[in-house]
Amino acid sequence: MVKIFCLFFITLLSINLSAQDKPLYKDANQSIEKRIEDLLSRMTPEEKAMQLNQYTLGRNDNANNMADPVNDIPAEIGSLIYFSSDPALRNQVQKKAMEKSRLGIPVIFGYDVIHGYRTVYPISLGQACSWNPELVKKACAVAAQEARMSGVDWTFSPMIDVARDGRWGRVAEGYGEDPYTNAVFSVASVKGYQGDDISGNKNVAACLKHYVGYGASEAGRDYVYTEISKQTLWDTYMLPYEEGVKAGAATLMSCFNDISGTPGTANRYILTEVLKNRWGHDGFVVSDWGAIEQLRSQGVAKDKKEAALKAFTAGVEMDMMNRCYDNHLAELVKEGKVSEEQLNEAVRRVLRVKFRLGLFENPYTPVTTEQERFLLAESMKIAEKLAEESIVLLKNEDKALPLSNVKKIAVVGPMAKSQWHLLGSWRAQGNAEDAVSIYKGLENEFEGKAQLQYAEGCDFEGDDRSKFEEAKTVAKDADVIIVCLGEKAQWSGENASRSTLSLPQIQEDLVKELHNLGKPVILVLSGGRPLELTRLEKLSDAMLEIWQPGIAGGNPLAGIISGRINPSGKLSITFPYSTGQIPIYYNHRQSARTHQGKYQDIPSTPLYEFTHGLSYTTFEYGDIKLSSDKIRKGDKLSAEITVTNTGDMDGAETVHWFIRDPVSTISRPVKELKHFEKQMLKKGETKTFRFDIDLFKDLGFVNGEGDRFLETGEYQIIVKDKKMKVEIVE
Numbered sequence: 001m002v003k004i005f006c007l008f009f010i011t012l013l014s015i016n017l018s019a020q021d022k023p024l025y026k027d028a029n030q031s032i033e034k035r036i037e038d039l040l041s042r043m044t045p046e047e048k049a050m051q052l053n054q055y056t057l058g059r060n061d062n063a064n065n066m067a068d069p070v071n072d073i074p075a076e077i078g079s080l081i082y083f084s085s086d087p088a089l090r091n092q093v094q095k096k097a098m099e100k101s102r103l104g105i106p107v108i109f110g111y112d113v114i115h116g117y118r119t120v121y122p123i124s125l126g127q128a129c130s131w132n133p134e135l136v137k138k139a140c141a142v143a144a145q146e147a148r149m150s151g152v153d154w155t156f157s158p159m160i161d162v163a164r165d166g167r168w169g170r171v172a173e174g175y176g177e178d179p180y181t182n183a184v185f186s187v188a189s190v191k192g193y194q195g196d197d198i199s200g201n202k203n204v205a206a207c208l209k210h211y212v213g214y215g216a217s218e219a220g221r222d223y224v225y226t227e228i229s230k231q232t233l234w235d236t237y238m239l240p241y242e243e244g245v246k247a248g249a250a251t252l253m254s255c256f257n258d259i260s261g262t263p264g265t266a267n268r269y270i271l272t273e274v275l276k277n278r279w280g281h282d283g284f285v286v287s288d289w290g291a292i293e294q295l296r297s298q299g300v301a302k303d304k305k306e307a308a309l310k311a312f313t314a315g316v317e318m319d320m321m322n323r324c325y326d327n328h329l330a331e332l333v334k335e336g337k338v339s340e341e342q343l344n345e346a347v348r349r350v351l352r353v354k355f356r357l358g359l360f361e362n363p364y365t366p367v368t369t370e371q372e373r374f375l376l377a378e379s380m381k382i383a384e385k386l387a388e389e390s391i392v393l394l395k396n397e398d399k400a401l402p403l404s405n406v407k408k409i410a411v412v413g414p415m416a417k418s419q420w421h422l423l424g425s426w427r428a429q430g431n432a433e434d435a436v437s438i439y440k441g442l443e444n445e446f447e448g449k450a451q452l453q454y455a456e457g458c459d460f461e462g463d464d465r466s467k468f469e470e471a472k473t474v475a476k477d478a479d480v481i482i483v484c485l486g487e488k489a490q491w492s493g494e495n496a497s498r499s500t501l502s503l504p505q506i507q508e509d510l511v512k513e514l515h516n517l518g519k520p521v522i523l524v525l526s527g528g529r530p531l532e533l534t535r536l537e538k539l540s541d542a543m544l545e546i547w548q549p550g551i552a553g554g555n556p557l558a559g560i561i562s563g564r565i566n567p568s569g570k571l572s573i574t575f576p577y578s579t580g581q582i583p584i585y586y587n588h589r590q591s592a593r594t595h596q597g598k599y600q601d602i603p604s605t606p607l608y609e610f611t612h613g614l615s616y617t618t619f620e621y622g623d624i625k626l627s628s629d630k631i632r633k634g635d636k637l638s639a640e641i642t643v644t645n646t647g648d649m650d651g652a653e654t655v656h657w658f659i660r661d662p663v664s665t666i667s668r669p670v671k672e673l674k675h676f677e678k679q680m681l682k683k684g685e686t687k688t689f690r691f692d693i694d695l696f697k698d699l700g701f702v703n704g705e706g707d708r709f710l711e712t713g714e715y716q717i718i719v720k721d722k723k724m725k726v727e728i729v730e
Contacts, residue, residue, distance in 0.1 A: 025360070026104075032355045036348050042103060045340075048347045049329040051078035051105065054286065054320045057093055058083030075101035078350055079286075079318060082109040082152055085118070085429045087365035090151030094363050105351075106359040110286075113155035113204070113428050114173055115139075116550060117146035118374040120423050120430035121383040122390045123492075123528055124159065124185070126547030128175035128572035129613070130389035131654040131678050133188035139386050140192025142379040143428075145202040149373045150429070151365045153357050154205040156253060156286075158189035160240035161210055164585040166573070167220025169496025172425060172528030172548070174215065175240075176572030177585045177610060180673045182240035187247040194248060199358030201366070208244040209253035210288060212270055213237045217257060220582075221497045223294075226257045230704035231666065233259075233270075238706065242279060250283045250353050254316050256291050263298045265291040266307075271315030274706065284317035284349035292322040304328060309337055317346040375434060380552060387549040388556035389652075392569035393542070393614040394533070400520050400541035402563025402616060403480060409450050410478035411439050412457045412471045412514065414507070415486045415526050424528055424548030425493025434551045438484050438524060441554025445562050453478060457514075460488050461504040468513050481514050482561070483540075484524045489548065492528025501532040501579045508535055515539040524557065530575045534607055545569075563616065568652035568678070570613030577607045586610035587669035611656050617647030617683065624717055624724040632729055633710055637693040639717050639724070645681035654678040655689040658718040659699060664711060666703060671718055674698045691717075695728065 024030055025039035040048075055073060057080040073080065075096050082090060090109055097107045115123050121139045130136070140158075147155060159173040160182045175185040186208065195203040213233060216226040228237065241252070254271065255264035264270065265287055275281050292311040293304050301307035308324035309332055319325035332338040354360065393401070403409070415421060419435035436444075442452055457471035458464065475481045485507045490496065502508070515521050523540040525531060528548055537543065544567070546557055559565035576584045581599070584606055591597050598604040622642035631637055643653055657675040661668045675691045675698070693699065700710035710728070717724045 028361050032352065035355060035360075036351045039103065039105070039351060040344055040347060043347070045330045045333050045343065047076055047103065048343050049325055050074060050076040051347050051350050052318050052329065053077060053326045054079035054081060054110070054318055056081045056083065056321065057109075058089065076105070077107055079108045079110055079154075081321070082111050085150040087149070087151040087367050091364045091367070098363050106354060106363040108153050108205075108354055108357065108359060109151055110154040110156060110207075111147065111152045111428070112157070112426055113143050113147045113152065114157050114159065114426035115143075115424070116383070116428060116430065117143045117150065117152075118429045118431065118434070119143070119146060119376075119379045119383050120427055120434075120550040121386050121552070122547050122549045123172045123424045124175055125172050125528065125572060126390035126549065127386060128181055128185055129392050129547070129569040130386060131570060131676055132386075132389055133184050135382070135386050135389065136185055137188040137192035138382050140189045141195065141202075142382055144193045144195070144204045146373055146379075148202050148204050149365065149368055152204060153359065154207065154251065155193055156207045156209060157193070158186055158206065158244070159209050160186040160244060161213070161215035162237055162240065163215035163573075164583045165215075165217070165220040166501050166529040166531075166576075167498050167579070167582065168215065168217055169222065169425070169492045169498070169528070170214070170494055171530075171573070172492040177574060178572070178587065178673050179236055179239040181572055183243040186240045186244040190244055190247040190249045194250065198250060198356050199362075201362070205250035205353055205357060206244075207251040207253050207286065208241050208249045210255035210257075210264070211241055211252045211275070211285070212255060212264065213259050214255040214257050214264070222495050223256045226259055228259055234702045234704060234706045238274075245275070245279045245281050250356065252281070252283070252285050254285055254287050254291060254311075256288050256294070258298050263295055263300060265316055266295055266300055266310040266314045268314040276315060278706070282349065283353050284346070285315055286318040287311060287316050287320045287322060289321050292316065292319055292324045305332070308332065312338060312346065313342070317349050383550055384552040384556055387546075387553040388559070388565055390547055390549065390569050391557060391560060391567055392545040392571055392612075393560070393567040394545055394575075394608055394612070395537060395540065395543040396614050397541050400522060401561060403561055404563070406450050406479040408478040409442065409446065409452050410475040410481045411442060411452055411454045411484065412475060412481060413484035413510065413524075414456060414458060414460045415484035415524070416454060416456070421486070421489045422526060422549055422553055423551065424489050425496065427489070430551065436552060436554030438554050438557060441556075441558035442482070442561070444555055445558035445564070457483075457510045458506045460507070462506060465506065465509070468510060471510065472513060472517065475514050475517055475519060478519065480520045480522060481517070482522045482524060483511055483514060484526070485511070486526035487528060492548075498529075499579075501530060501576065503531065503536070511536055511539045522561065530573050532579050533575060534577055537607065566616045566649050566651040567613070568615065568654070570611045570654055571608060572610070574606045574610050575608035575612075577603050577605065581606065587672055589667050590670055611654075615647075615651045615653070617645055617649040617651040619651070619653050619681070620644045620646045621720055621722055624719055624722050626717065626724055626726055629725065630727045630729060631695070633695060633712075635695070637695060637726065639691045639693060640688050641719050641722065642686050642688050643681065644686040645683050648683055650680065650682045652678055652680045655719060657691045660716040660718060661699070661701065661711075661713075662716065663713060664701060666701060668701055693717075699728070
């Protein structure tokens with residue numbers, strides 16, 4: 001009996017000693033901040049420096065990010081870009097970090113999950129045309145679920161660069177030309193990716209990029225200089241990031257571009273003074289790929305060591321594939337050029353995100369089958385619905401659409417049977433075989449109702465017109481011609497600048513030949529940017545912009561063509577009359593001479609303006625009603641407008657609320673979007689749309705120091721051609 005008691009006592013003592021020996025940072029019952037400080041106190045300068053580096057794991061097929069493969073990944077590495085979708089490989093590397101490193105700090109695995117992981121949904125520029133942030137939030141949640149279950153903890157998304165030059169390839173990745181629109185979808189994306197609890201096994205950390213002003217690249221050329229005054233920085237580019245930070249975005253990515261003489265990756269003002277000190281962001285900043293060492297190319301660092309010093313002291317915590325921090329940071333600390341507290345603060349921020357992701361408690365990803373992770377029924381419904389609402393009916397002359405009483409449909413063009421190019425750039429783990437092509441969607445929609453006849457007509461580019469005759473033969477025998485044109489997937493995205501927004505001449509020539517047959521021509525356009533459609537518009541009876549809709553675009557497009565679905569998309573970016581009008585955007589400032597300064601050879605107005613989009617039904621707007629037409633600062637103000645569906649078909653309508661301040665201390669845009677709402681209206685139905693106006697936020701403005709102000713005087717509330725005045729008095 002005594003022996004049994006002794007054994008029991010020894011066991012209890014052993015358990016108690018074991019609990020005492022367990023480092024505080026491994027105790028999930030302790031606060032995250034206490035765990036961080038305990039872990040920091042145990043780390044060497046070299047271990048701290050390694051936490052601030054990101055290498056790659058798996059196959060890298062991004063031609064813009066070529067680097068020597070990292071075969072011998074250090075167990076102490078802070079992060080890896082995970083190009084595989086196999087959780088087993090991730091777990092193998094994570095095991096090395098947990099068991100072979102001295103302190104067992106887990107790796108955070110990141111990846112570019114931009115518009116879906118395997119269930120690829122429309123590019124972000126198209127998503128914004130849905131004007132449905134709740135739907136975008138759901139799509140981001142799908143992407144997060146697929147990515148996290150495949151071994152990815154962190155996505156380099158959303159991209160919220162305000163972009164007004166369609167020649168810039170990365171315009172495809174953001175939400176268009178308007179700051180407020182980008183801000184709304186920034187918040188929706190962050191909440192979709194991160195959910196209510198970022199440590200959940202179906203959530204990932206978000207990353208706001210590219211902070212900031214990358215969309216202002218001169219002439220639409222990637223990586224180049226941007227000239228941005230502090231006033232423009234604050235009134236145009238900062239809002240989406242500020243709102244994303246408020247929404248809880250775990251991380252941000254610094255931008256490539258040089259901002260008025262100081263590259264974003266070495267810009268202490270935006271990275272520390274604003275982001276950390278003013279906005280209180282407590283996560284970390286990662287450089288873009290190679291952006292630290294590229295400070296040498298930009299002429300502000302003589303070598304990688306100086307580049308590391310400038311980026312780190314500006315506020316970039318993690319080095320993405322530069323090999324600057326791992327080679328030089330510990331040395332910079334020893335030399336006193338970087339203080340120990342600066343190093344600790346950077347590591348503290350990285351560890352904070354890892355703890356919040358739950359990686360210390362759950363470092364491994366459960367191994368599941370692809371069937372359990374990808375292309376789930378509910379995920380596909382979301383992707384298809386988002387593709388549907390992103391499609392914009394640009395033109396519909398004499399009600400050419402929807403099709404009715406047609407027996408033979410000619411489907412022509414290089415995009416008709418393409419699956420790959422519908423995925424767009426940054427397709428993540430997207431598979432072309434999963435995509436429903438335009439032709440397949442039409443087949444599904446018109447089976448038993450009309451006969452489809454196909455001809456490629458031409459390639460996307462080049463001078464080979466040998467297939468024109470076949471296309472004309474097919475078209476002559478049809479009641480209507482659907483011509484499917486657009487851009488290859490690689491024509492937009494990173495390092496995909498183009499000098500013109502027009503399609504290659506051979507595509508325009510094909511439409512011209514088909515138009516001459518005298519049959520109705522329906523033009524379907526797929527691409528990653530606003531296009532120059534002036535010539536094509538004259539040759540078509542109807543035009544549909546489907547963007548790059550992902551894997552589920554074919555069926556909703558066909559549903560719109562047949563009339564089963566009523567289109568509801570509206571443009572999130574202006575379509576210019578010609579490339580020569582660039583930059584052209586809705587919220588420009590007023591000219592000194594409003595009656596002069598126009599182009600003499602072309603119109604000065606765009607072909608299709610911001611928020612343009614047609615429906616198969618008609619909507620009648622009532623007058624704007626304000627709760628008061630004279631108010632004081634601090635008072636509440638609301639505006640309402642009724643919208644009636646006066647047509648013969650149910651349809652969704654988005655009401656865009658703009659404001660205008662005709663006279664201000666700082667000149668303001670001719671109008672500014674401040675609110676939007678989308679509702680479904682049945683035919684004959686009337687609904688009220690409401691805008692609860694925050695005077696300081698919605699009517700106020702921001703100066704070049706980022707301070708908001710609200711002045712007394714007259715303001716205008718605008719919806720379409722309706723306008724109401726309100727006066728703010730002392």
